[in-house]
Amino acid sequence: MIDDPMEEILSVLQDVVLPAGVPVVPDFETAARFSIAADVGESSGAWFDVLPADDGRLTLVLGQVPGSGMVAVAAASAAAAVLRASLRHSGDLATALSLLETHAAMTPDARGTVLAVATVDPHDRVVTYAVAGHDGPVVSPRGGAGRRLGVHGPALGHGVVPSVALETLADGDVVALELGVTDLPAQLDHHRAESLEATCDAVSEQVMTVAERGVVAVVAAGLPGRRTADLMVRLPHDELASRRARHELGEWLERCGATAMDSLSVVQATGELIANALEHAYPARDVDAVVELRACHRPSGEVVVEVVDHGHWRRETDEAGRGRGLAMAAGLVSGLEVVTGPDGTRGRVSQPLGRPVAVRRHPVVHPPEAVVDIHRDAPDRLRLTGDFGHDEVERVGHELGLATRGGTRPVVLDLSDLVAVSAGALRLLGDLVATDHGPTRVELRARQGSVAQRELTRAGIAHDAS
Template sequence: MELDPERLVGGADAVRAVFEGLPIMLAGLDGPELVIVAANAAYRTAMGREQLVGLTPWEAFPDIVGQQTIEMVYRVYRTGRPESGVEWRVQFDRHATGEGVVEAYFDFTTAPRLDDKGNVVGVVLFAHDVTDRVRQRQTAERKAAEAERRYAEAREVITALQRQLLPPGLPVLPSVRIAGSYLLADGADASGGDWFDAVPLADGRVGLVVGDVVGHGVAASAAMGRLRAVLRDRLEETGDVRTAVAAVDRMARRGRDTHAATVCVVVLDQGGDFEYCTAGHPPPLVAGAGQARYVPLSGGGPLGTGSTHAVATDRLDPGDVLLLYSDGIVERPGREPAASSVELAQVLADAVADTGYRTPGLPAVERATALTLEMMIRTTGHADDITLLAAQRVAPVDPLHLTLPGDLEVVRAVRRALLAWLVELGAGEQDVVALQHAVVELVTNAVEHSRPDRADGTITLDAALAADGVLRISVTDDGRWLRRCSTTDQDFHLDHGLGLAMAGGLADELHIARTTHGTTATLHRELSRPARLLTADQVTSGAPAGGGEPGLLLVLDQPQTEDNRVALDGPLDVTTGAQLTAELDRLTLGGSHELTVDLTGVTHVASVAVAILHRAVERGERNRAPLWLYAPAGSVADHVLTLVSLEHDRG
């Protein structure tokens, strides 16, 4: 007996009333274009739009393009797999309420809608506005700031070591703006071997470095610190990419903890041309005009593996952003490396073009390192450290020149003008505060102690940022050095020179030149901006925490083959490195027998595994018992082994 559908689900009017009155946000979309065919009152109210039916998501919500929400809906239709998000931050315009652009947080699930034959015919979305919950938590977090500060002071020594070994800041330069982010992997052994550096060179060029040492923990951090110090020293001394890479390559050959480290080194000149070397490291990205491209690999494998490291050249146009990164942002849980690389390029292009979140006043390099990080890990989490270093060619800011009357009324004007100029330069907050104090002291000192002889006497301030990132500010008066009027000599000696002492303490250098025509005080300070050193909860509240439980590595014998052959299935990472080493020793009888390793089923190849495979291949060559690696074209292992120039059969 066939049942009446109305007896099962109710009549159309009743179903519509229930659907419309549900407190949860619901919407249904049909067909390949995903036209909205249903949206209940809760959904329309939350999104601030009354007219949605008949529109595609692109037409209904053009203001959230680039925030990875619409993209997810179409991906669910293509793949047939549901996807969910927790506390996703979304910026959009609530037209109907007149609120304008708002920022809200949502928990949601997007699922495919199937016909009676199991074919995907549309998508259903249900969501809950959790903005109040998120705001309450944020308020509680602000109230707990003091407790968090005390906790931060008691953090594990290993994290403190990581922060000490990385550069405290990135240089502020006239023609290049630089920003960086470092996201620590989760877990008790969080400190890793990623590092970054930006090195101003004497001729106006700048060296940019991102590297990755095998493993995690104190040993990896210490190895990273040694490589970084050598590389920085050689770049400062020679300014030559080839020489600098050769130096760290020699060092990597001498120690197991530095063996198979990877590094990308770029030297960028003020005209936009740059030389670079990718020693087993992912290639840099160049983004501009709404698109991004990978520069070609220069060639050569990881450090200390006997590879020859070539140097290549490319060009950065004005306004373009150059991004160096570690493989943690590409090798994310649940993402194929090739697809993840494409995703990184698109997300970077959107961030640089500012087509996603509205970030007025945030420089493109800051968006490239902050928003790119947030967008990439929000759906997958991360299993390894992630380092991003971005540089953008910018037009130099004109030097500051002020000619002012020699009285104390000029102090306020100097402070305002200097603040505006330093902000335009991109100076960090600490530099701004220090320089404002120092310059005001010099101006005050000029007025009080070097009173101009003439009624039309002046004080002149000149400030310019040199190509090496050193700011030079001079304050000149045209008066005589006069002893201040004091009631006693003791008062004079206590006060005399205090302003200069304060200015000197706030500068790297302070020089005073006195002549019969006046006095000039010149201070030097190297400018820098802090890089972001983050943990996962500081990036975005919507990203899953960490990469999940470590997978199992299966070693499968293949007795049906003629040669000695095994297949590996699962992740090759820090959690399975010891197992991989032990199995290779067992299967090759300590490197004395040939072995073919099939990597088709490998789901992840971390740097620790690359080092193990490199050592095993080298041992086999020495013993005339080769270790053959097989990784079919397009596989995870093929992507990584090609990147690090580890020879393998692609089928």
């Protein structure tokens, strides 16, 4: 229960930005877990996607826009839409990332977005991946030690298109992206279960027990999936045909991994087509009449069911009440069509299979105050200590503006003693050292092994780590 009306609005918007679930596809096992802290505004700029392509490839996306609140939610929604549409249009990861970088550079609220994306080809057993200010994907083999793919690049919006790399996979491998999970390779190795759903559950549950704030997210795909042979059933023209069709189709959908709701929708809509074919295509006593039921699970995750007869339907009438069954069936599935020709009638039902992913809210454990202290050790040397959160970005930016006299005097900024660095803080730090508008006036320093040094390295922000 959320008491604050504004937080309730943000919570609803966060749910709108995120997909309703993950696709159920024949070539992969898929799973995702997404949880945000009770202080919902802190991390509302995060999103994930699992995008199937018609050729069977599957793309995992995990990103986060700096900042918090409604602005971050809107910026995340736009960034997700740009990447999703570009991948759908071009089918090429490098092209999609180039367009997303352009979008981030032109959109102030999207500048500094961090991203990890991986496209897995089930036929070539290859993962194509890229990161922007984020850790690389993790590959976890069954029975072996997981590894993080080592590629780094700056956050989006600074004129650098993320580089694309490739890695070969094997059967049993899981490819995973994360936010807020420390040492994901070891976590996957330790919690590996029979199903990927159970594995992601165990990892996210363990992390949420110690999470302080922000996002805990795991998005994963495993090879191979559960490919199911196409269904082909010949139904004689008798009183048991509809019952047999529903039984056969329901069992086939279960083998495909369909949820109970998807299965119910497809079976009900198909049942209406079969009932129509048996009633209208053949004379009542035609013992040789047959209706064919065919079904396939496409690489994109879409189930297509066809009901085919070779009879001749009676002429349509304007009788009141006719057609209600087909109207109801059309409302149950994503697509329904009936095509009649001289050789019979073909009815088709289509429905993408998916598994819901609920947005969970984990309790904040010992919530720290996001306060950063600014120390002026010398006129040209500043040092930050504490927690550099989203809410402190404007104040720190103002102090640095004064110290550099509007960017006209060089300043050294020491970040070695920070205990946390938010995405919004990283965007500010990246802007401070950007050289696209002339020479930089701020030199960042972070002691080797410090929190800031690790975050700056991950985000691809220039700094001195000596």
